[in-house]
Amino acid sequence: MAESDLKKDPEYSGYSYSDEKHDAAPQYGADEIPLDAAASEWHSLGFWTRNGCTIDSFRRRKGPVGALNSNMKPRHLHMIAIGGSIGAGLFVGSGSALSNGGPAALLIAFGIIGIMIFNVVYALGELAVMFPVSGGFYTYSTRFIDPSWGFAMGWNYVFQWAIVLPLELTVAGLTVEYWKSGVSVAVWITVFWLAIIFINVFGTLGYAEEEFWSSLLKLIAIVIFIFIAIILCAGGGPAGGLYDEYWGARTFYNPGGFANGFKGLCAVFVTAAFAFSGTELVGLAAAEAENPAKALPGAIKQVFWRITLFYILALLMVGLLVPHTDERLLGSGLSDSQASPFVIAAKDAGLIGFDSFMNVVIMVSVISIGNSGVYGGSRTLTALAEQGYAPKFFAYIDKSGRPLFSTIFILMFSPIAYIGLSSDGVTVFAWLLALSGLAALFTWGSICLAHIRFRKAWAHHGRTLDEIPFKAIFGVYGSWIGLTLVFLVLVAQFAVALYPLGGADPSAEAFFQAYLALPVVLLFWVGGFFWKRAGWLRTHQIDVNKNRRVVEWERINAERQRVAAMPAWRRIMHLLF
Numbered sequence: 360m361a362e363s364d365l366k367k368d369p370e371y372s373g374y375s376y377s378d379e380k381h382d383a384a385p386q387y388g389a390d391e392i393p394l395d396a397a398a399s400e401w402h403s404l405g406f407w408t409r410n411g412c413t414i415d416s417f418r419r420r421k422g423p424v425g426a427l428n429s430n431m432k433p434r435h436l437h438m439i440a441i442g443g444s445i446g447a448g449l450f451v452g453s454g455s456a457l458s459n460g461g462p463a464a465l466l467i468a469f470g471i472i473g474i475m476i477f478n479v480v481y482a483l484g485e486l487a488v489m490f491p492v493s494g495g496f497y498t499y500s501t502r503f504i505d506p507s508w509g510f511a512m513g514w515n516y517v518f519q520w521a522i523v524l525p526l527e528l529t530v531a532g533l534t535v536e537y538w539k540s541g542v543s544v545a546v547w548i549t550v551f552w553l554a555i556i557f558i559n560v561f562g563t564l565g566y567a568e569e570e571f572w573s574s575l576l577k578l579i580a581i582v583i584f585i586f587i588a589i590i591l592c593a594g595g596g597p598a599g600g601l602y603d604e605y606w607g608a609r610t611f612y613n614p615g616g617f618a619n620g621f622k623g624l625c626a627v628f629v630t631a632a633f634a635f636s637g638t639e640l641v642g643l644a645a646a647e648a649e650n651p652a653k654a655l656p657g658a659i660k661q662v663f664w665r666i667t668l669f670y671i672l673a674l675l676m677v678g679l680l681v682p683h684t685d686e687r688l689l690g691s692g693l694s695d696s697q698a699s700p701f702v703i704a705a706k707d708a709g710l711i712g713f714d715s716f717m718n719v720v721i722m723v724s725v726i727s728i729g730n731s732g733v734y735g736g737s738r739t740l741t742a743l744a745e746q747g748y749a750p751k752f753f754a755y756i757d758k759s760g761r762p763l764f765s766t767i768f769i770l771m772f773s774p775i776a777y778i779g780l781s782s783d784g785v786t787v788f789a790w791l792l793a794l795s796g797l798a799a800l801f802t803w804g805s806i807c808l809a810h811i812r813f814r815k816a817w818a819h820h821g822r823t824l825d826e827i828p829f830k831a832i833f834g835v836y837g838s839w840i841g842l843t844l845v846f847l848v849l850v851a852q853f854a855v856a857l858y859p860l861g862g863a864d865p866s867a868e869a870f871f872q873a874y875l876a877l878p879v880v881l882l883f884w885v886g887g888f889f890w891k892r893a894g895w896l897r898t899h900q901i902d903v904n905k906n907r908r909v910v911e912w913e914r915i916n917a918e919r920q921r922v923a924a925m926p927a928w929r930r931i932m933h934l935l936f
Contacts, residue, residue: 378777408758410873416757417757419756432566432567435571435644438570438571438575439570439571439641439644440641440661440917441661442573442574442577443641443727444634444636444728445574445581445724446725446727447724448630448633448635449634449673450720452673453465453634454700454703455630455685456631457677457688458618458684458688459619460619460624461616461619461678462610462674462675462679464618464624464627465627466678469627469631470671472631472632472635474841474844475840476635476638477662478831478833479664479806480642480662481662482807482809482831482838483642484831485829486499486806489907497509497513497743497802497805499805499809500512500808501900502810503816504805504808504813504896506891506896507885507891507893507894508884509887510883510887511881512801513748514887516736517743517769518798519794520732520736521736521772522772522775525610525774526795528551528552528555528773529776529779531729534722537715548776548777552770552773555770557700558730562888566734567712573726574727577727578718580666580716581673584676584704584705584901586707588676588677588680590607592605592607592608593605596709597708597709600623602707608679613682620862625854625855626855626860629855629873632797632848633644635670635799636798637735638662638665639799640734641659641736641739680700680708688700696910699718702718703715705717736765739765743888748887748890748891790875795876800876804841804842806841806845807838807839807842810835811835815902816898816903819899820903855873856870856874858880859868
């Protein structure tokens with residue numbers, strides 16, 4: 360579609376695409392057609408073929424490599440941003456975090472990670488609006504930092520989600536045991552595995568719809584929990600129950616706000632990082648939205664509310680209701696929903712059925728995260744194949760827009776969930792967590808560093824900040840804050856890895872179970888260097904023009920003038936929403 364035609368489109372947001380060779384006519388191979396024609400081909404297919412339900416839908420799409428669909432609605436993107444990554448980390452992992460650190464440490468650690476994520480997502484939003492990414496924002500590391508580091512970040516992200524999938528399947532299976540069903544956990548793992556396969560048959564739209572409705576359920580459940588928790592703290596619980604008199608903040612006084620001192624605080628960071636994992640998926644999903652330049656900035660703003668309302672406020676209520684010395688919190692890790700402080704508080708309240716309701720929410724949440732793992736891992740693997748960083752067959756996109764072989768590759772990791780049920784399952788589970796626990800921190804730090812490097816190259820090439828259509832709220836300083844916090848959290852986790860809680864002697868096994876992600880990332884980095892023979896990019900080597908969106912400044916400036924003319928309270932509302 361020509362830019363002149365785009366401007367006639369009422370959905371046009373003022374963005375088109377630019378390349379340093381945009382004057383040259385695009386060249387396509389014998390089996391390739393332009394992206395717009397690929398989209399037209401998809402719309403010309405029958406309903407069942409478009410949605411992946413026919414044999415014909417599995418045939419290769421005729422289009423440029425990586426021609427994913429663009430049928431995700433703004434409502435999908437907004438809900439993925441505000442509730443997509445809420446899962447076992449918040450609902451279940453917060454139990455062991457509360458036990459290790461205490462309620463005050465829980466709030467501090469999640470608050471620090473929240474500040475980090477806030478800046479990461481805004482940096483990602485600025486880059487994604489400027490440079491559209493199809494399938495993997497690891498390309499920002501390749502483009503602005505170091506191609507070898509981009510290789511490492513891409514494969515790190517693929518394996519992070521490939522490992523999260525069986526972990527979440529295991530948690531989902533164990534969650535059903537809350538009701539003492541008498542059915543083997545392996546049966547439930549199989550059921551949930553088949554459910555995730557079924558969702559992925561429908562491709563992007565299946566993921567988007569599942570995330571929309573599951574996120575809506577999670578958010579409603581957290582809001583209900585917060586309101587009930589406030590009533591319980593005020594002494595409004597059932598007569599004869601634990602909360603039938605004013606409860607207040609007694610858990611912060613007895614047994615206290617902190618457990619295990621500063622080391623306990625450090626131990627909570629990795630759980631908080633795991634709980635926020637997936638927040639960056641909004642940048643990945645934006646590439647498959649109908650109008651990412653218009654929908655993404657609004658979705659990015661929702662992250663503020665997720666951090667403040669659905670994490671910090673919910674965990675405050677949990678810390679007020681459940682003492683960190685409660686023995687039911689011990690040994691939970693991320694696998695036992697019965698140790699969830701949300702379920703414990705619901706059970707102690709004596710509200711019939713509320714604990715089961717929260718357990719259902721946990722079950723839906725972990726399935727949702729497992730589905731996100733398939734989505735995030737498969738799209739990144741496809742992008743790696745497009746860049747020559749993975750075998751070329753992973754770039755296969757079928758007629759319904761699914762990265763078919765990449766999706767199958769991620770789903771093949773699911774049977775690892777059955778190993779977790781063996782006699783050595785606990786050990787396997789611990790090592791899988793070690794691989795995935797810190798992986799997200801490297802991704803977030805790379806996004807911040809890529810943003811810093813982009814801003815430096817942008818200035819080097821004589822560009823001004825006014826030429827950036829969507830700017831990170833705290834600019835490059837926010838990315839420095841995010842990068843610094845990532846480094847500090849890694850240092851804190853290193854200290855806990857060397858000297859574990861409980862006064863145990865240092866051991867190689869304990870260290871690598873807490874810090875295995877670092878040597879894995881370094882191994883990928885070395886492998887990327889030998890593969891691509893490319894190192895750190897100098898500022899003058901960074902290209903800030905190729906594949907950049909070109910902005911229709913008349914419309915953008917008109918919008919900025921409209922916002923500037925608003926009263927102060929309306930400008931604040933516009934900033935937050």
